Amino acid sequence: MNNTLPTSALSAANIAGRLFNELPLSPGILATLQQLEYRTMTPIQAASLPIALAGHDLIAQAKTGSGKTAAFALTLLTHLNPRHFAVQAMVLCPTRELADQVTQELRRLARSADNIKILTLCGGSTMRPQMASLEHGAHIVVGTPGRIMDHLERDSLNLEALNTLVLDEADRMLDMGFYDDIAYVAKRCPMKRQTLLFSATYPDGIARLARQFLRNPQEVKLLEQHEENKIRQRFYEVTHETRLQTVGTLLKHYRPVSTLAFCNTRQQCRELLEVLQTQGIHALTLNGDLEQRERDQVLIQFANRSCSVLVATDVAARGLDIAQLEAVINVDVTPDPEIYIHRIGRTGRADKNGWALSLCTLAEMRRVVAITEMLGSEPEWHDLDTLQSNDESPLAPPMVTLQILGGRKEKIRPGDVLGALTGEAGFTREQVGKITVTDQSTYVAVARNIAREAVRKLSAGKVKGKTVKVRAL
Numbered sequence: 001m002n003n004t005l006p007t008s009a010l011s012a013a014n015i016a017g018r019l020f021n022e023l024p025l026s027p028g029i030l031a032t033l034q035q036l037e038y039r040t041m042t043p044i045q046a047a048s049l050p051i052a053l054a055g056h057d058l059i060a061q062a063k064t065g066s067g068k069t070a071a072f073a074l075t076l077l078t079h080l081n082p083r084h085f086a087v088q089a090m091v092l093c094p095t096r097e098l099a100d101q102v103t104q105e106l107r108r109l110a111r112s113a114d115n116i117k118i119l120t121l122c123g124g125s126t127m128r129p130q131m132a133s134l135e136h137g138a139h140i141v142v143g144t145p146g147r148i149m150d151h152l153e154r155d156s157l158n159l160e161a162l163n164t165l166v167l168d169e170a171d172r173m174l175d176m177g178f179y180d181d182i183a184y185v186a187k188r189c190p191m192k193r194q195t196l197l198f199s200a201t202y203p204d205g206i207a208r209l210a211r212q213f214l215r216n217p218q219e220v221k222l223l224e225q226h227e228e229n230k231i232r233q234r235f236y237e238v239t240h241e242t243r244l245q246t247v248g249t250l251l252k253h254y255r256p257v258s259t260l261a262f263c264n265t266r267q268q269c270r271e272l273l274e275v276l277q278t279q280g281i282h283a284l285t286l287n288g289d290l291e292q293r294e295r296d297q298v299l300i301q302f303a304n305r306s307c308s309v310l311v312a313t314d315v316a317a318r319g320l321d322i323a324q325l326e327a328v329i330n331v332d333v334t335p336d337p338e339i340y341i342h343r344i345g346r347t348g349r350a351d352k353n354g355w356a357l358s359l360c361t362l363a364e365m366r367r368v369v370a371i372t373e374m375l376g377s378e379p380e381w382h383d384l385d386t387l388q389s390n391d392e393s394p395l396a397p398p399m400v401t402l403q404i405l406g407g408r409k410e411k412i413r414p415g416d417v418l419g420a421l422t423g424e425a426g427f428t429r430e431q432v433g434k435i436t437v438t439d440q441s442t443y444v445a446v447a448r449n450i451a452r453e454a455v456r457k458l459s460a461g462k463v464k465g466k467t468v469k470v471r472a473l
């Protein structure tokens with residue numbers, strides 16, 4: 001995949017710890033960054049922001065979770081004129097989830113400016129309300145290539161005033177076959193514009209995309225470096241027959257609260273899910289067959305700690321921003337060492353330690369050799385016999401997700417739900433976890449031991465003055 005490194009390949013260590021106030025950012029944005037506790041730039045931000053803020057086209061490559069969103073968000077917000085009611089920036093993303101994440105980050109970073117309107121335009125929602133919102137005017141649109149294309153075809157989206165085009169998760173968009181859609185959209189943007197391309201990996205298609213749609217781009221690429229002591233890697237030898245059962249054994253031994261289990265194929269994902277569920281482990285999977293609402297529910301449950309294991313292929317897990325992951329399990333060894341590094345980099349974030357556990361059959365040993373060469377260190381092999389499963393206390397996630405029918409449409413806000421639970425219902429703040437409001441539903445994580453009572457009390461009481469339907473997922 002990466003035969004040649006661009007000259008600007010950087011090592012994260014050299015540019016860590018720079019402050020945002022070295023950059024030409026507005027006082028409002030600097031204040032917002034301080035409120036958000038973004039104290040220093042992440043390495044990809046430090047490497048790309050000076051180039052992007054100066055107006056150059058850019059190709060930036062860095063692993064998932066390295067802060068790429070803020071790198072382009074700060075650039076496009078800086079170049080935006082809030083008094084001009086026209087679409088000045090557009091971000092293309094591969095999926096609705098990623099578009100939602102980008103929109104959220106943009107909203108957070110834009111909060112010092114008045115009334116910057118940001119619209120998300122993705123499939124899965126009806127066109128008409130999106131068209132109405134566009135008529136009211138927007139400064140920034142974030143969306144998937146297919147839906148943006150639909151709007152362009154119907155003339156409901158005008159790009160004449162566009163000055164910044166962002167291709168986010170470009171590798172994933174190519175994986176999903178969006179090349180032609182991206183090309184359609186890019187050709188309808190003004191020639192005089194800035195184009196920023198962000199990607200976690202650098203497959204061949206990226207160079208083609210860049211040649212066609214970027215002008216003299218500067219490249220920054222961050223070599224992946226994990227702080228070795230934060231991610232503890234262990235390898236276990238298994239047979240084809242014992243592999244899936246062993247995942248359960250690992251979970252019962254290490255007892256991580258949240259684990260991402262990577263399989264090489266969707267078939268393997270399905271089989272593993274079945275095995276884990278028969279072992280009584282709370283596992284869910286992400287795959288292309290799920291409807292959007294089901295996907296949302298899976299991600300919400302995993303992020304709020306009411307699902308222990310998320311089983312996924314590399315494609316399904318790409319780009320998801322999941323904090324607090326105690327373990328990554330490589331159920332299959334990947335043939336691509338770069339993907340191995342990418343997978344294990346999901347754990348051991350911030351100041352936390354993480355486990356990277358890999359199951360390997362004899363037939364896969366050559367893949368481990370390739371990984372070893374890339375890492376430059378010997379793999380640590382451990383014996384399956386050393387694993388102890390503590391069956392007395394089953395592995396249950398700490399939280400349970402309650403679904404309340406009614407969401408943004410009913411103007412429910414997180415505070416309303418927190419208020420209902422800690423007010424009349426009498427629970428403590430500590431017993432309530434993450435609250436996520438979607439268009440139709442609100443999801444709230446509550447401590448497992450109060451789940452039943454919480455359903456009962458919420459159903460009997462009121463949220464925002466109304467009776468609501470509640471169920472545990």
Ligand code: ADP
Pocket residue numbers: 037038039040041042045062063064065066067068069070319321
């Ligand atoms: P990527 O797009 O590279 O996968 P994200 O942009 O989703 O990564 O960022 C990952 C997380 O890091 C987000 O939760 C974001 O809020 C946070 N983050 C980004 N920049 C900073 C920073 N400078 N300091 C602290 N946290 C940051």
Ligand code: MG
Pocket residue numbers: 065068069168169319
């Ligand atoms: Mg991203």
